[in-house]
Amino acid sequence: MTKIEIEAELKQICPSLRLGIIQCKVNTKEECPDLWHIINENTRDIQENLAIAGIKDIPSIDSSKKGYRAIGKDPSRYRLSAESLLRRIVNGKGLYKINNVVDLLNLVSIKSGFSIGGYNADKIEGLVQFGIGNTDEPYQGIGRGKLNIERLPIFRDNLGAFGSPTSDSLRTQIDETCNNFLMIIISFQEEEALPEAIKLAIDLLKTHAYAEEIQSIII
Template sequence: MRVTLESTVKELIPNAKFGIIFYEDITIGSSPQMLKGRIRLFQESLNIDLVDKEMKDIPGIMEWRSIFKQTGTDPSRYRPSVEALYRRIKKGQFLEPFNSAVDLNNFFSLKYEIPLGIYDSTKINGDISITIGEEDNTYEGLNGREVTLHNMVHTKDATSSFGSPFVDSKRTAITEATTSAVHIIYLKPSMDNTECQEMLEAILKMFTQVHGGTGRVVMVGTGSLSHINRTM
């Protein structure tokens, strides 16, 4: 499975960077109690930190709001998923455990201030493209609503669109039956290559510590980005 960046992304998002991690032989279930406790404690600490802050004070959120504007998406109407998470935490609406993969995905999003999406590899048909949506690009989201992807950066396969930094599709959702997965990490354009690589490898390490298996890291982007392809 290959991941490519379409020309529209290169034109509209200077210095765009996307991390992709391919996992194999993983086991997903309920999050271990230690992980649940760590995620809960992190949310409580973040809630305190956000008391005197607004969303404009969170660098990662502001970078992704800016990207939405650059592609023609109104970030006040379609908020980046990381902003939606931060708003919940600020209100004290802490995230309840779902499964180990989703719980970790949300934790990484809060920790690194960026959107992430994780998908069942067996539900993805062919290669993955990162593109900008056209008027007819839609899917049923995990929120049960039809998601319109017009002017939004998102991922698609040979079948249709399946993921975005707004909300993901039901079609490729992770379940406890998933044994192979693809993690899309919507990196901040301001990050340098070394910082990106260190983050991706930290995500891979923690994810496989919880789920077992192996992972392969790839990074694609525009500008002077050097291609990274590493197996761990």
């Protein structure tokens, strides 16, 4: 299993920070109708029952935004990925259809309110550390281009920054060549929602991505 640590500076600023980590072998494919039936049911329910103003009150999103502010990043300018997904749904835009692995990750995110990183573990080198972005540190976000990650919580390996709760990077993105999948659920709060999100993710991975050799841990 990929070794992951939370850097001391970030842990000191956000003492309630927890990471729910899942690593497994998957079969990544473009189409997954059964999964999308579930996604469509959930997006309809969210669109009918959640308003834009209510998104910020979801406990996992509220605690994450407070974490961003404590670190020194404006969560209104650098939105959490979970918040961005929920805003798309409430605005009637739905979720992006990428592949079964990314799509089920997004489903877990909208159901739990946690921002979740999804990575091709074969493209990660060495120890992964979750820390704080530096001034002018290079980062290419998926669908965003160059992203200013100064004071943003980020994942780094031996090659540099590759993930954040705002946007993951091109280098480790999940495409149909991905077999070794790493999922990191990012929680800035201490409560039972994180184990529940991990269980949901594992169930979906088994059913819709034929996951094997599943390992999970909370740090």
